[in-house]
Amino acid sequence: MSEQALPQANPALDQRSENDVPLRHWIALLGGMLGAFMAILDIQITNSSLKDIQGALSATLDESSWISTSYLVAEMIAIPLSGWLSTALGPRRYLIGTTVIFTISSLLCSVAWSMSSMIAFRAMQGFSGGALIPMAFSLVVQLLPVHKRAIGMAMFGVTATFAPSIGPTLGGWLTEHLSWHYIFYINLPPALLMLAMLRYGLDDQPMNISILKNADWVGIATMAVGLGCLEVMLEEGNREEWFSSHFIIGLTVIAVLSLVAFVINELRHPKPLVNLRLLSNPHFAMSGLAYLILGMALLGSIFVLPMYLTQIHHYNALEIGKVLMWMGFPQLLLFPLIPKLTRVVKPKFLVAFGFIMFGISCYVNTHMNQDFGGQQMILSMLLRAIGSPFIIVPLSLVAMQTIQKHQTPDASTITNVLRNLGGAFSIALIATMLDNKAREHLAHIKASLPSVSNDAWHQLAQQAGHYLQQGTDPTTAMLKAKASLAQSMQTDAYIMAYNDIFMMMTGFLVFAAILVLSLPDAEPAKG
Secondary structure, X not given: OOOOOXXXXXXXXXXXXXXXXXXXXXXXXXXXXXXXXXXXXXXXXXXHHHHHHHHHOOOOHHHHHHHHHHHHHHHHHHHHHHHHHHHHHOHHHHHHHHHHHHHHHHHHHHOOOOHHHHHHXXXXXXXXXXXXXXXXXXXXXXXXXXXXXXXXHHHHHHHHHHHHHXXXXXXXXXXXXXXXOHHHHOOHHHHHHHHHHHHHHOOOOOOOHHHHHOOOHHHHHHHHHHHHHHHHHHHHOOOOOHHHOHHHHHHHHHHHHHHHHHHHHHHHOOOOOOOHHHHHOHHHHHHHHHHHHHHHHHHHHHHHXXXXXXXXXXXXXXXXXXXXXXXXXXXXXXXXXHHHHHHHOOHHHHHHHHHHHHHHXXXXXXXXXXXXXXXXXXXXXXXXXXXXXXXXXXXXXXXXOOOXXXXXXXXXXXXXXXXXXXXXXXXXXXXXXXXXXHXXXXXXXXXXXXXXXXXXXXXXXXXXXHHHHOOOOHHHHHHHHHHHHHHHHHHHHHHHHHXXXXXXXXXXXXXXXXXXXXXXXXXXXXX
16 A cells, blocks of 8 residues: 555666765755654653653653653554555655644643643654654655665664664753753754755655545554554553553453454455565564564663663763763764675674674673762763664665565564564563562562671661761661661662663573574565
């Protein structure tokens, strides 16, 4: 259904010289990348300001969590719809329309008068922003010849890895120095620039109303319900204590039934919403699994690092941003080099190197203690910054190697959904694992106290003596000392749980490196 999502290039395009790509196509491509950057940035940028927004709108902590959840759910639903809607409306009209809606919804978020209105406007923002991500990816393949696609993929890589890295930094700075409203105001200038670039760079295509009339409505309905319920289940599962909650059980049942129905419908429908048959291609399917792990690593690390710095070291949003920027800004130096490397090194070797570097960066964080703060994390941030560009750009080339040009919108939809699902699975797994492992480690620490009782009593005596010197009576001093020891044990238990999480992430990333290396060399698809 989406094979006409973007204007088909001239068959001679791939034989053009390097300098024969029209300038307006580059401008359109930059506009598309700017839109994807904004959409991905807005996933993370509110995380630094949740407490401020919560206070301004008189909301509870659970209610404020829906500021992110509503965006992610709407974005997940929008991604599979992007190819179909761009085919029906024309890519230029569709991109401009979604950009306008994204901008309006951003401004509405800044003037939200209640948490309910904020959640509704964030969902509207996520639905429009979700279309901008796969469309940017498709523009690379549709507007650039083969020998220039690595450059386009590098541009897309900046949006996919740099945007989430600087999201907390930018959000923290704006909230600290201005107000939380500016995390939404900031979308206005780039949106206006993007509109101008798209209007100039893309040809206007006529609307195809018949596609809307003959749409795969069963696929649309089952996809929207299934992915929406799955995303909410993953986002809210840990807070609701998973399957002890009737709410989570209900969401799981609906998600499973809807997604099974969606898959069956897509495989049988003559013009499916998303061509899932592409996953029968082993090369593309294995690349898709690598995308799933990439999403787990990228969004999982952005989720767990601020949690660690907040919980263990009590960093504020701006301090967290200053640490995470070491994961973001160094990437800008590497992305221009990757297209040149793809000409002399097989992309799968570059991807494997990137996964290994990312894995090493996680392994560095498996031996943390109470003295392991932001300064000690810089090495792992730099290793991650080195690895990420080597993954996102060559992996795009590997995944699309056996995909024909008219299949690009469907392939883009599948890889983007898999990356987002990987992030959702990772966040749910990390949140659950953190609680469970912390309890296990705390129980082990308490059980080991008798064997180190002399050290424990010595620490208690020292702490009690400290309180006595401050004028506290002996009974209260001992109670405070015991409370301090209990708090120290709790902190150690959580640090060990974070170490376990980073070890798990290391294992997944090493597996991804092996998976990519095992991919057989394939002949590029024709047509």
